[in-house]
Every structure is written in C-alpha cells, then in structure tokens.
Amino acid sequence: MGDRDWLDDTRTSYDTVAASYADLLRDALADAPFERGVLGLFAELVRAQGIGEVADVGCGPGRLTAYLHGLGLDAFGVDLSPAMVDVARRDHPDLRFEVGSMTRLEIADGSLSGLLAWFSLIHVPDEEVPAVLAEFRRVLRPGGVALLGFFAGDGSRLKTQGYGGHPMHVYVHRRPPARVAAWLEAAGLTVDAEMTHRPSPDVEGGFVFAHR
Structure with a gap:
C-alpha cells in the first residue's frame, strides 16, 4: 500500500466528501430495518x-450519534475529519462532537458504557487494528x-x-467476522x-458485539 500515511489520507478524503456524504446518507436508516435492529x-x-456515555467513534456527520440519542443513550461523536465534525455540529447542534483519532482517543479510562464503530474501521490497516481495539477496551468500563460494523x-x-x-484516496478493507472477533478477544474483550x-447481492456487512 506504499508509504502514504493512512490517517492523513483518510482525514483529507473525508474532509473532501463531508457535505456530499451527509446529504447522500442522511436518511439511509429509513430503508435499513436490519441496521436499525x-x-x-x-x-x-x-x-x-446503567447510565453512562456512549461514543460513536468515526461518527461522520453524526447521523448514528443522533439515532442512538433518540434511543435514549447519552451519545457523543468523535471523528478524524474536521469537516465531518463541522457538518455534525451543524445538523445536530444539541449533541457533542469532537475531532479525534481512534488510534488515541481523548477519553478517560473506563468511562464509557458503550462504544460504536460503524464502518469506521474499514480504512484501518490490519497491523493497526489491534492497537485501536486496545483503545476501545481502555475507554470501556467493565460491562x-x-x-463494530464493517464490510465482511x-x-x-x-x-x-x-x-x-469527489476524489478520495483510502483503502477499504473487508474482513470475516471471525477475524474481527479474534482481534477483539486478543484485545481483552469478550465476544x-x-x-x-x-x-444487496454484492455487499455483505459484518457486525460483532463484545463487552469488557
């Protein structure tokens, strides 16, 4: 994949597409009963x-952060792309959104009751995934x-x-759920x-639930 920095490429790519991404996916859940389930x-x-904060890591324009809030969760969003965070704050001014990287979350140890990573690990290279999942474990409280949602x-x-x-330069990684589950177990989480x-016939999604 060369020597390019995947974080820089991801940030720049999603800064470029932020407005179009938000417009295209704003109502996507309305026609997605399985995802809603x-x-x-x-x-x-x-x-x-019990009561506690929930982080939507890689929140993009905040559509799922808002959905979780509507389900009664104290949800906030984190995204690598400042432009995405700007759109999220514009569209959901009553919710909290922060610029940050899942490789080093500015979240206190053991402070979250839940963490959602919805198709936001798909650009993380295999060799970086264990460190990201260790971060996820660090910020989750016991229980x-x-x-995690991803392309299977x-x-x-x-x-x-x-x-x-719009132009982008990101690698999209597909992973079997069993591999993602093994990575989570290795990070100290229980699947x-x-x-x-x-x-659709040419798209397969994977979902893995785990807890600390």
Whole structure:
C-alpha cells in the first residue's frame, strides 16, 4: 500500500466528501430495518449496564450519534475529519462532537458504557487494528458494550472516488467476522455475537458485539 500515511489520507478524503456524504446518507436508516435492529439491540444492551456515555467513534456527520440519542443513550461523536465534525455540529447542534483519532482517543479510562464503530474501521490497516481495539477496551468500563460494523469478506481495494464523485484516496478493507472477533478477544474483550447481513447481492456487512 506504499508509504502514504493512512490517517492523513483518510482525514483529507473525508474532509473532501463531508457535505456530499451527509446529504447522500442522511436518511439511509429509513430503508435499513436490519441496521436499525442491530443498533436497537446495541442500545438495549447498553441501557442494561446503567447510565453512562456512549461514543460513536468515526461518527461522520453524526447521523448514528443522533439515532442512538433518540434511543435514549447519552451519545457523543468523535471523528478524524474536521469537516465531518463541522457538518455534525451543524445538523445536530444539541449533541457533542469532537475531532479525534481512534488510534488515541481523548477519553478517560473506563468511562464509557458503550462504544460504536460503524464502518469506521474499514480504512484501518490490519497491523493497526489491534492497537485501536486496545483503545476501545481502555475507554470501556467493565460491562461496557462495543458494536463494530464493517464490510465482511476478504481483501482490500483502493477507493479513489466517492460520495458525489469527489476524489478520495483510502483503502477499504473487508474482513470475516471471525477475524474481527479474534482481534477483539486478543484485545481483552469478550465476544457475544457475530452476524452477517446482505443489504444487496454484492455487499455483505459484518457486525460483532463484545463487552469488557
């Protein structure tokens, strides 16, 4: 994949597409009952742990942060892209959004009752994933719930254009749920469920639930 910095490429790419991304995906959950069901289960599991904050890591324009808030969670968003955070703050001024990297979260140890990473690990290289998941474990309190969503399968491809035709330079990594589950277990989390979903014939999503 060369010597380019994947964090810089991800930040620049999503700064470029932020407005178009928000417009294209703003109402996507309305036609996605399976995704709503998965998020609803996550919210139920978090609520069972009692009151506490929930981080939407890689929140983009904040659509899922707002959805979780609507399900009764004390949710806030973190994203690498300042432009995405600007859009999130504009569209959801009653919620909290911060610029930050999942590789080094500015969140206190053991402070979260839940953490959502919804298709935000897809640009993280394999060799960096264990450190990211260790961060997730660090910020979760005992019993805290993590939900990871990602593209299932194998292999990586370079994405050079997207979301309104704007230029991008990010690798999209597909992973089998079993591999993601093994990484979570290695990071010290307990895996509760692995799921797959086919929203269209050529797309397969994976979801893994885990807790600290």
